[in-house]
Amino acid sequence: xxxxxxxxxxxxxxxxxxxxxxxxxxxxxxxxxxxxxxxxxxxxxxxxxxxxxxxxxxxxxxxxxxxxxxxxxxxxxxxxxxxxxxxxxxxxxxxxxxxxxxxxxxxxxxxxxxxxxxxxxxxxxxxxxxxxxxxxxxxxxxxxxxxxxxxxxxxxxxxxxxxxxxxxxxxxxxxxxxxxxxxxxxxxxxxxxxxxxxxxxxxxxxxxxxxxxxxxxxxxxxxxxxxxxxxxxxxxxxxxxxxxxxxxxxxxxxxxxxxxxxxxxxxxxxxxxxxxxxxxxxxxxxxxxxxxxxxxxxxxxxxxxxxxxxxxxxxxxxxxxxxxxxxxxxxxxxxxxxxxxxxxxxxxxxxxxxxxxxxxxxxxxxxxxxxxxxxxxxxxxxxxxxxxxxxxxxxxxxxxxxxxxxxxxxxxxxxxxxxxxxxxxxxxxxxxxxxxxxxxxxxxxxxxxxxxxxxxxxxxx
Amino acid sequence: xxxxxxxxxxxxxxxxxxxxxxxxxxxxxxxxxxxxxxxxxxxxxxxxxxxxxxxxxxxxxxxxxxxxxxxxxxxxxxxxxxxxxxxxxxxxxxxxxxxxxxxxxxxxxxxxxxxxxxxxxxxxxxxxxxxxxxxxxxxxxxxx
Ligand code: HEM
Ligand code: HEM
Ligand SMILES: [Fe+2]
Numbered sequence: 001x002x003x004x005x006x007x008x009x010x011x012x013x014x015x016x017x018x019x020x021x022x023x024x025x026x027x028x029x030x031x032x033x034x035x036x037x038x039x040x041x042x043x044x045x046x047x048x049x050x051x052x053x054x055x056x057x058x059x060x061x062x063x064x065x066x067x068x069x070x071x072x073x074x075x076x077x078x079x080x081x082x083x084x085x086x087x088x089x090x091x092x093x094x095x096x097x098x099x100x101x102x103x104x105x106x107x108x109x110x111x112x113x114x115x116x117x118x119x120x121x122x123x124x125x126x127x128x129x130x131x132x133x134x135x136x137x138x139x140x141x142x143x144x145x146x147x148x149x150x151x152x153x154x155x156x157x158x159x160x161x162x163x164x165x166x167x168x169x170x171x172x173x174x175x176x177x178x179x180x181x182x183x184x185x186x187x188x189x190x191x192x193x194x195x196x197x198x199x200x201x202x203x204x205x206x207x208x209x210x211x212x213x214x215x216x217x218x219x220x221x222x223x224x225x226x227x228x229x230x231x232x233x234x235x236x237x238x239x240x241x242x243x244x245x246x247x248x249x250x251x252x253x254x255x256x257x258x259x260x261x262x263x264x265x266x267x268x269x270x271x272x273x274x275x276x277x278x279x280x281x282x283x284x285x286x287x288x289x290x291x292x293x294x295x296x297x298x299x300x301x302x303x304x305x306x307x308x309x310x311x312x313x314x315x316x317x318x319x320x321x322x323x324x325x326x327x328x329x330x331x332x333x334x335x336x337x338x339x340x341x342x343x344x345x346x347x348x349x350x351x352x353x354x355x356x357x358x359x360x361x362x363x364x365x366x367x368x369x370x371x372x373x374x375x376x377x378x379x380x381x382x383x384x385x386x387x388x389x390x391x392x393x394x395x396x397x398x399x400x401x402x403x404x405x406x407x408x409x410x411x412x413x414x415x416x417x418x419x420x421x422x423x424x425x426x427x428x429x430x431x432x433x434x435x436x437x438x439x440x441x442x443x444x445x446x447x448x449x450x451x452x453x454x455x456x457x458x459x460x461x
Numbered sequence: 462x463x464x465x466x467x468x469x470x471x472x473x474x475x476x477x478x479x480x481x482x483x484x485x486x487x488x489x490x491x492x493x494x495x496x497x498x499x500x501x502x503x504x505x506x507x508x509x510x511x512x513x514x515x516x517x518x519x520x521x522x523x524x525x526x527x528x529x530x531x532x533x534x535x536x537x538x539x540x541x542x543x544x545x546x547x548x549x550x551x552x553x554x555x556x557x558x559x560x561x562x563x564x565x566x567x568x569x570x571x572x573x574x575x576x577x578x579x580x581x582x583x584x585x586x587x588x589x590x591x592x593x594x595x596x597x598x599x600x601x602x603x604x605x
Contacts, residue, residue, distance in 0.1 A: 030535075033535075033569070034535070034569075036567070037564070037565070037567060037568040037569030037570055038564045038565065038566055038567055038568065038569075038570055041563070041564040041570045042562065042563060042564060042570070042572055045524075045525075045570075045572050046524065046525050046533070046535050046536075046569070047521045047522075047523075047524025047525045047533065047535075048521075048524070050524050050525075050533055050535075051521070051524055109520075109572075110519065110520060110521040110524075111519045111520050111574075114518075114519040115519075119519060123515065123518065123519075125518055125519060126517065126518025126519055126520075126521055126523065127518065127523060128523050128524075128531065128532050128533070131521065131524070162468075162472075184518075186506060186510075186511045186514060187497075187501055187503055187506060188501070188514065188528075188529075188590075188591060188594065189497055189500070189501035189502075189594060190494075190497065190501070192529065192531065193493065195531075228468060231468060232466075232467075232468040232471045235468065235471035235472050235474070235475045236471045236474065236475075238475055239471065239474045239475035239478050239479065242475075242478065242479040242482060242483075243478040243479070243482055246479075246482040246483060246485075246486045247482055247485065247486060247489075249486070252531075253493070254597070254599070255529060255530055255596045255597060255599035255600075256529050256530075256531070256594075256596065257497070257500045257501045257502075257529070257594040257595060257596055258493055258496075258497070258500070259492075259493055259496045259497075259499075259500070260597055262493075263597075265489075329598075329599060329601060330601060332530040332599065332600075333527040333530030333531060333532070333534065333538065334534060335534060337534070338534055408604050408605075409600070409601045409602065409604070410601070414601075414602045414603075414604045415604065416537070416604050417536070417537040417538065417604060417605060418537065418569070421569070
């Protein structure tokens with residue numbers, strides 16, 4: 001660690017992983033509810049579990065992004081963080097607000113939560129991913145603004161690199177597009193249209209800049225490849241992300257009451273969206289192959305390459321699968337969507353956060369560069385178990401989705417939703433088995449942080 | 462290519478390309494808003510529908526159901542449930558009203574929300590309004 005203020009990243013990373021654990025538990029609960037409909041009903045209805053699952057995901061990724069920025073910005077800017085104290089205060093505010101919101105989801109019916117938080121005075125609740133009470137949303141904005149101020153001031157007084165510029169742009173974009181979550185028109189078509197300004201323009205827009213910048217940072221560190229080379233790639237990748245991803249939003253405007261021209265427009269541009277993900281995978285492998293040094297943290301390198309590959313499959317391949325309007329006509333809102341959502345979120349955003357954690361945590365724990373070999377071996381076991389678990393979750397959901405589309409939408413004698421769900425139950429059981437493997441991988445991964453031993457060095461390997 | 466394609470060229474593509482497509486997107490957003498009245502069924506956006514939409518939201522129906530294909534995939538699509546139920550608001554109300562408090566053993570269950578008659582009417586009105594939005598032929602059939 002080059003600057004002492006980088007240490008504020010540590011609580012952010014720990015909180016991120018703790019919330020990730022919670023997300024997984026509620027995933028397992030829902031996986032069971034899919035096949036045992038009355039499981040935990042009416043104590044934890046499916047919708048409550050789902051809110052907890054997806055909101056924890058978003059919150060832990062935000063913790064992860066903030067922690068990553070607090071670690072990366074001082075090092076890139078070559079100066080101490082503007083205010084580590086502000087970063088710590090915001091950490092606690094965010095953690096408490098997040099925890100209270102989750103407790104609210106579980107402790108009372110959602111309508112009661114809406115009532116006690118005064119949703120009637122400023123309604124924003126009740127939309128997928130944006131279920132948070134309005135005061136929580138305002139809290140999120142305050143935390144993000146304080147965070148942007150903190151790293152912005154650091155950036156202003158330090159060295160400016162392409163990585164920090166792209167990262168900052170992505171984070172500002174994250175804040176700006178979140179503001180659309182406060183807009184809730186009565187007109188359902190308008191509501192849906194602008195909802196995607198948060199959801200799509202996040203994951204297929206500005207978050208890709210964050211992903212690209214973080215990946216570039218780790219690649220520079222672990223491969224020692226010339227910064228100029230990596231920065232040129234970074235520019236091209238994020239350029240392609242925005243060039244394809246902005247108009248690509250149109251792949252959500254096929255069937256929600258928006259004009260028909262979005263069908264060709266959304267299909268064509270979103271069909272190009274895999275390009276930046278493909279480039280990311282190629283460049284990660286290229287940089288590692290052309291490495292100028294051997295880094296003792298093998299696990300971090302594995303995470304970086306794994307992230308680029310899984311993001312390409314989850315977002316690029318599984319996204320392309322259902323993005324053309326004539327295909328989406330049949331797959332829209334089925335298990336195919338769930339399959340894609342899982343692998344994309346995990347491959348791109350969960351894995352980039354774990355990549356940074358893998359790289360930074362040894363230093364945050366006072367090591368020079370890396371954990372012991374033993375610890376890394378355990379971590380890599382965690383990596384492979386989680387990745388295989390997620391691959392199989394995705395494959396089983398895809399199987400369920402294909403059958404669902406066939407039975408409910410495509411065949412001559414379409415069957416009702418609930419009948420179809422019964423017929424494909426075996427895929428949901430298999431998904432749950434894969435989810436257990438995934439969970440096991442997560443446990444192994446967490447254990448790796450507690451495996452001691454002498455720091456790995458290059459000569460020893 | 463490595464030599465001729467410089468970093469500043471890459472940077473210019475990033476800035477120029479992004480700016481161009483952001484502006485194009487703003488233009489298309491404006492145009493979509495202009496065109497929306499043709500499809501969005503706003504003429505039927507009554508007070509009752511608006512209350513129904515609010516009930517839809519504060520009870521988190523989207524956490525189990527899809528509406529026009531967006532939401533959760535645990536329970537039936539409701540964008541066309543008004544049509545699936547033979548354009549009968551009463552049938553929809555009857556279904557919502559009759560959910561057992563403790564669910565149905567072994568079956569995916571929907572909560573009993575305890576709505577009063579006015580609230581049931583508002584929700585049914587909202588689902589009727591939704592089914593009349595012109596979604597360009599989606600869903601493929603009545604099963605949603
Ligand atoms: C890392 C990047 C990505 C993430 C995290 C992501 C995540 C998601 C999620 C969670 C949904 C479901 C939204 C909902 O609940 O309605 C979704 C939908 C969708 N995504 Fe992605 N996605 C990514 C990239 C892509 C790419 C690159 C493509 C196209 C090539 C794509 C195509 C689609 C399509 C067409 C849908 C709509 C599915 C439907 O009609 O039901 N996605 N995505
Ligand atoms: C233990 C493993 C997991 C299980 C069993 C699981 C299960 C589920 C279930 C049942 C849903 C609701 C689907 C529906 O609406 O009907 C869901 C939604 C979702 N989960 Fe998971 N999940 C797991 C892990 C994860 C992980 C690791 C991530 C990402 C890092 C993730 C991201 C999501 C997202 C983005 C959605 C919303 C999908 C959409 O709207 O299309 N899940 N999950
Ligand atoms: Fe999208």
